[in-house]
Amino acid sequence: MPEIYFHVRWPDGVTQRCYxxxxxxxxxxxxxxxxxxxxxxxxxxxxxxxxGERVKEKFGFYCTGASDQLAQIERTAVVYAAADGAKVTVESLVNADGSRR
Known part of the structure; x- marks a missing residue:
């Protein structure tokens, strides 16, 4: 399956690479x-x-990488939840080989 990374910038300017x-x-x-x-x-x-469902269909099991990434996004979002108008910017989408989408 073609993996992709998405780089995000959280409301405080911290960036994160997501999978x-x-x-x-x-x-x-x-x-x-x-x-x-x-x-x-x-x-x-x-x-x-x-x-995760696509991985399950193809390989017979869920992708823990996808569920772990979601859990990390949800944990990080809680930090900013109280801030009015908090926004997240998707800076880029990148193939696993490093080429931009």
Whole structure:
């Protein structure tokens, strides 16, 4: 399956490299776009859930990388949840080989 990384910038400027085992994340997140915190978390939840299901369909088991990544996104989002208007920016989408999407 084609893996993809998405780099995000949290409301305080901290950046994070996130992993998806499937390019389905491109259907939910756009490089250069800013998302409301809750919208970003929901889009990530949906995309990583689908990605995990695709791995299960192909290999017979869920992708722990996708579920771990979602858990990390959710834990990080809690830190910013109280901030009014908190936004997350998707800085880039990158193939596993490092080439940009």
């Amino acid at each position: 998806s085992p499937s390019t389905v994340v491109e259907d939910y997140l756009v490089a250069g776009r800013e998302y409301e915190l809750t919208d970003f978390v929901e889009r990530s939840r949906t995309a990583l859930g689908i990605a």
